[in-house]
Structures are given as structure tokens and as C-alpha cells.
Amino acid sequence: MLIRRCLSSAASSLPPTIRQLLASPPSSPTAAIQVNGWVKSVRKQKKVAFAVISDGSSEPGLQAVFTDVGLAKQLTNGASVRLRGMLKDSPGAGQAKELQVSEAEVLGECDPETYPMQKKALTVEYLRDHCHLRARTREIGAMLRLRDSAATAIHDYFHNNGFIHVHTPIITSNDCEGAGETFRIAPSSDPPSTTPSPASSASTSTASSATTAQSTPSEYFHHPAYLTVSSQLHLEAVAAAISRVYTLSPCFRAERSQTSRHLAEFWMLEAEWAFTSSVDDVCTVVEGALRHLLRAHAASSEMEALWRARAAEGGADKRPELLALADAPQPWTRLTYTAAVDLLKAHHARTNAFVFAPDWGKGLQSEHERWLAEEHVRGPVFVTDYPASLKPFYMRANDASSPDHRAPGATVACFDLLVPGVGELVGGSLREERLELLEAAIERHGLDRADYAWYLDLRRYGGAPHGGFGLGFERLISWMSGIESVRECVAMPRWAGRMLL
């Protein structure tokens, strides 16, 4: 309380927002208050006029009532205004309070003839074309506030559990195992050569040797530089000292595919921690984070509004079943990959439902993932212990003690969390901490051991069993809100062919 007072005095230049005013109205109903915002709608009658004013701070705007109709004369949709008046109990339905306006000032006009954000329903494509203005719509505004509150809940969960947030690098020398879906960077004044030089062609087996590696003088960093596709490897280095670390950080993939689940630039929650020894434990942390997140949003008016909008378009309002997951008495379903494939095969044999026949050793197709989460489990499902051949080199090989080994190393200690509507929301694993097995995996995957000298050092010097996961933040927002495409789950989306502003 003391802190809060100090804060508001220090920042006295910030008058209360509409959200703050509605949450703590002035104690006297005749106190004069001032509201700044934009006109969302205006309805002028003979003896009274009404307008909805939004400052973007809350899901419902504030109803303003003009008994002096002249005050509302200049109000048009989209104009920015400063209103003075009294906050009174509202006799109308739909809001508890309304502003009885005594003074109105238009700060910034908005020509209704040319304003691109007309009141009529605008298509998502139209709004993508106007992404500098689309935060003015109710849905995108609610989505932005939901992102903010989701990130806050994530920070709370990890801090409460002893994690610290780390800013991992965006520019990296790691080219994502040469997969070619990375972005390469160079100074504008000195673009990269058109033939990428082989990654770390001259680096030797100790990390410090990178300073003496043969440099290409035209490279700003003396190495080819890429945008990160994942912070995991960097987080592992920090987790080998700080034990529990996480990051909410941008990641980049130069994908050509155009789906509702992929962006070229997206945000990822990634966590890594030491001294964990089972995939089950990693799943427990993920489930704990998501339960906390849902619990923190039990009364979110943003989630409510977004699901209501979805229902208005003919979709189902899945909010109740989502929120119920927060306190579900049983742990969320966990299945091994082998068990999942058996289920898929049995279903396919009965119904011939799939385009791709499920088979052990093959990746799960999106139709398989959807069936598992949406029809079989009807909720989130952790699929664990995939075949090693389907997964990256750093995942820990299962041995004889693991639940689902066929031969040592045939499966790895990993999981994907599949959720209805979205598919894969989280992926994680134990990381191989055994030096010899990791070296063998690097070789088996055809990677250059010299590139991973620093990563091997983490095992060589006081390595510890550890694990972690990555969660796509836009997919999380899509799951929580029912927003169909991740392109509407971030302020200014970027995908192949598409980058405005």
C-alpha cells in the first residue's frame, strides 16, 4: 500500500486509466474526473447523446452520457477526446458506471469518410493490411492485453519456483544444424557474401579458439551470423551455473510454409533446469505452469470477450473446459509415443480415418495429433519417448530403465504436449548430459563436433542431469483465446512475403 502510494505520487503525471477508474471509482460520486480516450461509437438523439470511449486499458470501454447534446456534436468514431464529468451508477444495462459529461474536448479529429477502421465488420485480411491501426479493434486490443497478462503469469510462476529470467542472444553463430530455415544477417553497409562460408570452417576443439578462428574480413562478427531459432543451447550454458533459467524471447524461422500456426518471427517461452532426471518431472513443470496460467485467467474479461467473439462467428466457446483444466484433479494425460501409435493404428484399422497410415518410427502427422488431443483424450496430452531418429541430437537416450525402450538409444526422453485446436504447443526433453553419448549423437547426426565444443564443455566440467522445454507463445495465446491464426496473436506479424511497417 505504501509502495503503491509512492508510485502514484512519483508518476503523478499519469492520471488513472479507465480500467483504474472503474476498479476504484472516486469515493465521492460528485468528484470531477477526467477521461482520455478514443471514440468507439457515438449515438446522438434529440435530448441526449451516448458515446463509448476506450483508452485501451480494459475490455469494456466507458459509456459517456451527454445531456448537453451540443458537447457531443464534434465526436466521430476514432477521434481522440478528453472528457470531464462525474462517474455515476448507470441505469442502463451493460455497464455498472457511466460518465456524465460536463466538458468535452476533441484532441485529434478523425474523418469518418476516410477512416480505414469503419465500424462495420472488417476481415482479418483487411486488418492485417492495416496492422498499424488494428490494435484499435476490440479483438486485437483484447489479444494484446491477454499477451501481457499471460506473460505476467508466466514470470510469476517461474519466479515462484526459483527460476531467473535470462536474455539469451538473438544473433548466433549456430545455423540450426544447417537446416537452411534460418535468417542470415550482415550490416546493411556490408551485405553477406552470396555463398555462405561453411560454418566455423576453422574453429578447433576449444571454445576460446573461436577468437583465433580464421575470419572472413567481410563478416561483421568475423563469422557467419544467424537469427536464433531457439534459445535452448544458450540457456543450457546458463543453467549449468544458475540451475533454473527461462526466457521469453523472439525466435526466427525462414519458413516458406503458410499455415495458421507458423510465423517467421515468433516468441518462445523456453526453460532449462539442472538436477532433473525424468521426462515426467519436466512434464510436471510444464503442466504446473499452464495450470497456473489458466488459474490466473479465471476472471479474465479478455479471454471471455475473445471466446464470445469466436462463438458469435459460429464457433464453440471452449473457455469453461479450458479453465476447468487448471484444477483438474488428475494429472493431464501422458502417453508414450509407442502407446500413441498403437491407439492411432487401432483407430485407423477400424475407420481408415487418416491420410497417412500411422506407424512406429514415423513422425506423428498433424491429423494424428489432432485426433489424439481432440477426439481420443479431448484435452491436453503429453506424448513421450519418441524414436531417437525423429528428434534432435541433444535429447537424452533412453536406457533399459526407461518406460519405453526397445533397444538402448532407440527412444529419447522427450515429450510433445498436444492440445485441442492448436496441436503441438510445447516440446521438451531431458538433454543428454553424458559426454560420450552426446559426442556419438553429434557424429550420428552428421554435425561438426568443433561447432559444439562449447556445448560439450558443459558436460565435461561438472555436467548435471538437466532438461527443459519450449512453448510457442503465439500458439499459447491461440489456445487460450480461440483466435484461429497465430497471425492475430501478435501485434505485427511477419511471415513469408509479409512484413508491413
Added chain:
Amino acid sequence: MLIRRCLSSAASSLPPTIRQLLASPPSSPTAAIQVNGWVKSVRKQKKVAFAVISDGSSEPGLQAVFTDVGLAKQLTNGASVRLRGMLKDSPGAGQAKELQVSEAEVLGECDPETYPMQKKALTVEYLRDHCHLRARTREIGAMLRLRDSAATAIHDYFHNNGFIHVHTPIITSNDCEGAGETFRIAPSSDPPSTTPSPASSASTSTASSATTAQSTPSEYFHHPAYLTVSSQLHLEAVAAAISRVYTLSPCFRAERSQTSRHLAEFWMLEAEWAFTSSVDDVCTVVEGALRHLLRAHAASSEMEALWRARAAEGGADKRPELLALADAPQPWTRLTYTAAVDLLKAHHARTNAFVFAPDWGKGLQSEHERWLAEEHVRGPVFVTDYPASLKPFYMRANDASSPDHRAPGATVACFDLLVPGVGELVGGSLREERLELLEAAIERHGLDRADYAWYLDLRRYGGAPHGGFGLGFERLISWMSGIESVRECVAMPRWAGRMLL
């Protein structure tokens, strides 16, 4: 309390960290506990052995006492261990509690002969060469925890004041006014042409036209794409709907200069808000944020340890004077640029102290900034209302009512916050919201109006007076901790010629 119980049950796979154990020791002193961590030092005597164990969660590690000396036999610096025992009051000086060890297990060995992180003092250059391991040092560990707690305090301040956090884009079409210090990007499989195509050569005056702009097929985004140098313009678009927004986001400058204050990749706190009409108000928010930040760190053992380390190297421990700023009864000093130049000129006339003679219309050199903050004010100083010719196009022109106009438009409503030891920590301004004046400024700065069509739209449709600022996060950490170079203020620094990992 209820929430905390739920949390720990959901994440029961996470045993308490050393920080948590020391903050809430088990109620029974004979309770068996388990500690995971790395050996920081070990001292073996005949009848007893001591080791300091760190799991990175707290500034002091945990002292472990082995009355069974055999248990400590395999312990070496850097090894990861799991210890079991009882947490007892420590008879020794330097710690309140110690672990009396009954079982010890080495999880990951560390050969003391080859371990790169020997106990002896390691130079900053050596640690930069081993940045995958340097989080294991006390200073870098403390810095990482300080970054985390500083970010948390920032989130708290802005949330308490009605702001929401927005993830602004990293990849942008804005080439930073062609300044050439940007990084350009392209898919690895399809590098950009060596001659950058002129920025938005074909875009027209409405934002939506970008979709129909002539595309260069080789560009992934159909436009040249850059890494952002600042989120400001994007934040302004969101602030024109959400009123109060901020971001803590990576920014990039392809600078060639090698200083202790510059990185190629750095994190910036940026905030923008609508309905603010004076630079003084913007400064008040910045000062409020920094006071809150310092107040939140009054008992920070990380800040204490970092200043102690600085003092041990012969520097001064400035922590008391920093913390005193949090509750200083007077607002921090504010000076106009004109007043600052007058002071600098008078000082220079008396002492001939500067290499560059101060003069109205010229930029403040770093020697000038240092003198103002370190010698004249001896604390933070806001310098306001710089000549328009020194500042970017978007800053609001001062008119006759402003404190320091010479002719209309001669100065702009801006400020730099200078602090001892660092120099410029924050820069901000009102943004020009008047359409005609902004158009004129774009022309005067030789920019292409078509590139800023979307930015002009923000003024055309319901524009509002607004302002904001940017704060370099690494510089903030340097200011709070006394760490000399920003290269030690981030986990894995990148600068010209330098990017490991």
C-alpha cells in the same frame, strides 16, 4: 498463500533451491534435506572438510561441513554434487546456516587440471573468451540475477501505472533513416543481393499499398528487411489504441565503434503513452520508474556484492548514494540544453577543461555529459529541449509556450538523462502529433514520406499528444552495479568482431 501452495504442489518435481532453503529453513533442524549444486571451493582438513556449494540461486553459496572427511574426498571445484544432511545454525562467521553433510554424491566430475574456470582471478577478457562458462563466476552470476530482478521491478512499475507490455517486431522494413548502422537479413538459403534495393521504392502513400508494392522476388518478405534499432515507432502505433505501452526488447546496431557502452545487440526498455503534453511529465515517469527500481533493490545482495567487488578493485562503492536517490526529497535535477551549454561554457572559460569547446547548436560530447552529471550535479540530470537540428524528425517542435524556444521549431521537447559513470542512460521526447509539422520534419530530414505513410496515419486518424523514452538495459545494469563495461552486463555479449556461441 493458497496460490503458493498450489504452485509448489504442481511443481513438486522442483525441490527448494539454496535461496529458498535459506529463506525458509525446515521447521525441524533435524529434518533431512537435499541440496544440488556445484562446488565453488573445498578445504579439506584432517578431521573435517568444508565446501561452498552454489546452485546459482543466491549470492552467497551454502557452506557444507563434512565431519566424515571421506565424503568430501571426490569433491573438486566445478563438480556438480547432490548432498544430503541437516541445515544447522553455523558457529562460523560469514553464514547463518550450514549443511552438516551425511551423504554426498558427485553427479558430474570436473577435472581440476583442465577446468578453464580456476579459482584464481580471471581477467574479463579471458571470461569473454569463455562466455559459455562465465555465469559460474560470482560476478556474472550476480549480474544475471540483478538483470532478472531489475526487469521484474520494471514490469511491476509499468503494470502498476496502467501500462501493458507489448512484443514489438524485431524484423522491420525501417532501415533507420538509411543511417547504415543496421543489420540486414535474408534466409540463409537465399542471401540478399549485394546492392540493397532502395527502401520501399514502389510504396505509395497509404499503408495498405505495401501489399501491392513491387516486390523483389528474391526477398523473403518482398521488401528489404532489417533488425530493429528501436521499437519506438511500432510502440507509437499501439499507444494510439492502448494508450500506455512499453516493451523490454532486443535492439541492434551494426556499430563499428568499440566502447564500454555499446553492443551490437542490446536490450532496451521503451515506453510510449498517449495524452501526455509536457517533457516534464515524461521525465517524471522515467524518474518514477528508476526510483521504484532502486527502492526495490534496497536490500539486493547482488547489488551489494557487485559494488563490493568494485571496491575490492580500488573503485568506490557508490551503492549508498545510488540507493539514496530512491527517496531523495527533491525531484532529480532538470536543466534545459541552453542552461547546460551556458554552464559548460562558463566552466570551460574558467578551466579550459574540455577537448571540445561547448557551443549552442552542437551536440554534447561525452566529456560534457560526464562533467554535468559527475561534477556539476553529482547525480542524475535531465537535460531537456535540445536544438531540433541535433535530434530525429519525430520529436515535437517547441513553440512559444515552451521553456526554451528561440524561434518556433528551434528546439524540440526532448530530454536525455545523464547519470554518473554511464553518461546517457535514457533519451525521450514528446512525439510530433501535428500532421503538418510532422510532414514538414520528414521532408526537412530528407526522408521519403511514402515510407512513413503508416506513421502519418497515426496522426491523421484520432492522433493524440504523446511521448515516450528509451532506456538501455545494459547501461542500467552498469549504473546499478558499478560494472564498468556493458559487455559484462549481459549473458553473451555481441559486438564488432565478436560473437561466440
